[in-house]
Amino acid sequence: MSSSVVTPAGLLRGLRPDWLNDPRVWRTEILAGLVVALALIPEAISFSIIAGVDPAVGLFASFTMAVVISVVGGRRAMISAATGAVALVIAPLNREHGLGYLIAAVILAGIIQIVLGALGVAKLMRFVPRSVMVGFVNALAILIFMAQVPEMHDVPWPVYPLVIGGLALMVLFPRITRAVPAPLVSIVILTVITVAAGIAVPTVGDKGELPSSLPVPGLPDVPPTLDTLTTIAPYAFAMALVGLMESLMTAKLVDEITDTHSSKTRESIGQGIANIVTGFFGGMGGCAMIGQTMINVKVSGARTRLSTFLAGSFLMVLCIVFGPLVSDIPMAALVAVMVMVSFATFDWHSIAPGTLRRMPAGEIAVMAVTVVVVVATGNLAIGVVVGSVTAMVIFARRVARFARVTAVTDPDGTTVVYSVTGELFFASSNDLVGQFDYTDAPDRIVIDLSAAHIWDASSVAALDAVETKYKQRGRTVEIIGLNDPSADLHARLTGELTSH
Numbered sequence: 001m002s003s004s005v006v007t008p009a010g011l012l013r014g015l016r017p018d019w020l021n022d023p024r025v026w027r028t029e030i031l032a033g034l035v036v037a038l039a040l041i042p043e044a045i046s047f048s049i050i051a052g053v054d055p056a057v058g059l060f061a062s063f064t065m066a067v068v069i070s071v072v073g074g075r076r077a078m079i080s081a082a083t084g085a086v087a088l089v090i091a092p093l094n095r096e097h098g099l100g101y102l103i104a105a106v107i108l109a110g111i112i113q114i115v116l117g118a119l120g121v122a123k124l125m126r127f128v129p130r131s132v133m134v135g136f137v138n139a140l141a142i143l144i145f146m147a148q149v150p151e152m153h154d155v156p157w158p159v160y161p162l163v164i165g166g167l168a169l170m171v172l173f174p175r176i177t178r179a180v181p182a183p184l185v186s187i188v189i190l191t192v193i194t195v196a197a198g199i200a201v202p203t204v205g206d207k208g209e210l211p212s213s214l215p216v217p218g219l220p221d222v223p224p225t226l227d228t229l230t231t232i233a234p235y236a237f238a239m240a241l242v243g244l245m246e247s248l249m250t251a252k253l254v255d256e257i258t259d260t261h262s263s264k265t266r267e268s269i270g271q272g273i274a275n276i277v278t279g280f281f282g283g284m285g286g287c288a289m290i291g292q293t294m295i296n297v298k299v300s301g302a303r304t305r306l307s308t309f310l311a312g313s314f315l316m317v318l319c320i321v322f323g324p325l326v327s328d329i330p331m332a333a334l335v336a337v338m339v340m341v342s343f344a345t346f347d348w349h350s351i352a353p354g355t356l357r358r359m360p361a362g363e364i365a366v367m368a369v370t371v372v373v374v375v376a377t378g379n380l381a382i383g384v385v386v387g388s389v390t391a392m393v394i395f396a397r398r399v400a401r402f403a404r405v406t407a408v409t410d411p412d413g414t415t416v417v418y419s420v421t422g423e424l425f426f427a428s429s430n431d432l433v434g435q436f437d438y439t440d441a442p443d444r445i446v447i448d449l450s451a452a453h454i455w456d457a458s459s460v461a462a463l464d465a466v467e468t469k470y471k472q473r474g475r476t477v478e479i480i481g482l483n484d485p486s487a488d489l490h491a492r493l494t495g496e497l498t499s500h
Contacts, residue, residue, distance in 0.1 A: 031181050038187055039338070065312070070312070072274065080274060084378075085287070103279050106278060111276065113269070114268075115272075117267075123265075125252060133253070133256075138347055140291075142342070159331075165336075183337045201332055207331075218282065239285060246290070254297055291345075298341075370387030409442065414444055415446060416437075429459040441473065454489050460494055461493075
């Protein structure tokens, strides 16, 4: 008879995730985190400029957001950091009232996000149609590409061959090996070339000075008054909504890419916690970064929280320890990476002629509206809202056409049965009243709703109007065939919706 002894080390190994025991996963996650960290530096500095704050404020935000969300977030491998959308929202507050008010707004936005997450706002994502999602992804790819155009305008001529060379490396190197991410190889090779040859091109250091020490926690320098609260509340609420929208859309996109599920409620609450921590460390706040997430997940193949944690950690290490070296990275290398990301992100299948021929016109319209609004406003959240509303309007118009009324008169001519088929709601019920014949009606009217469903008060009001018209002519009306939910709604509202 044999017995096995479980050692503490064996027990600990059993409790660890499987990926911790796989060196290949470790290598992928570490290298992905490094690539993302390199790409985050110029982005964070650029967003700091948009917000009107020191570059360190954006870099600190990217560090704390990534590290915190790697622990408390609901979507593994997703990158959160300082973003352009958040910078645009809070820039007027910083310009008019100063950095202290901006930091206070970031903390309040985090609190609002936690509350919204606890209330289940993430469940609203189920109402975002696939056509909006496709439009969102394509618009994102266009925005990523457009953001690189200024980096290629009015620059020394060597920038162009460097960008082309970087793209070529990222296309060809994976054919040799995928052990090392192609973007990292491209960045290293282009940096070595420009430094060794003394080529004068724009570099990361030209974007702004990198911080030389870790952020220190503290309270925002604002008076704790009601006036302060009323000043920051509108900006905080806008930041909370924009941040949640972008984060949840990004999480949904990563779900589809990785064929896995994530907790959107946990992600919402996690974004709030990350913003609160970021505010107390003097950062400008942020949300999920779709471009960097695509680098991490789609280009580098990361799948765990480790890559997210290391992206934030490497960011500070690169700034503090390797600041002079990082400052020499040519912007052309990072532009090439982001251009490749934009091409990889775009859903080319969605605009293929064969797809467009098979796709309903309404779906194409929704996708196009989403893309146009996002590109025109530069705001992904606005595009998603407008696209979703457009999809709902098109859907309502389509469904409304299916509500039909057919009449069958008894042979003796004393009764007519009207069979109503379809979904009865505000769009379809508007035409309901006009589909009945009130002039030559027999004494008894039966309205059969066995093949229909009542969804709202508009439908009940329409049925009441039909009954009233018949009763004014001395006819009796009977409604039959209601299913239980429809019968309950009709019983509660009939006769209560008009004052006469």
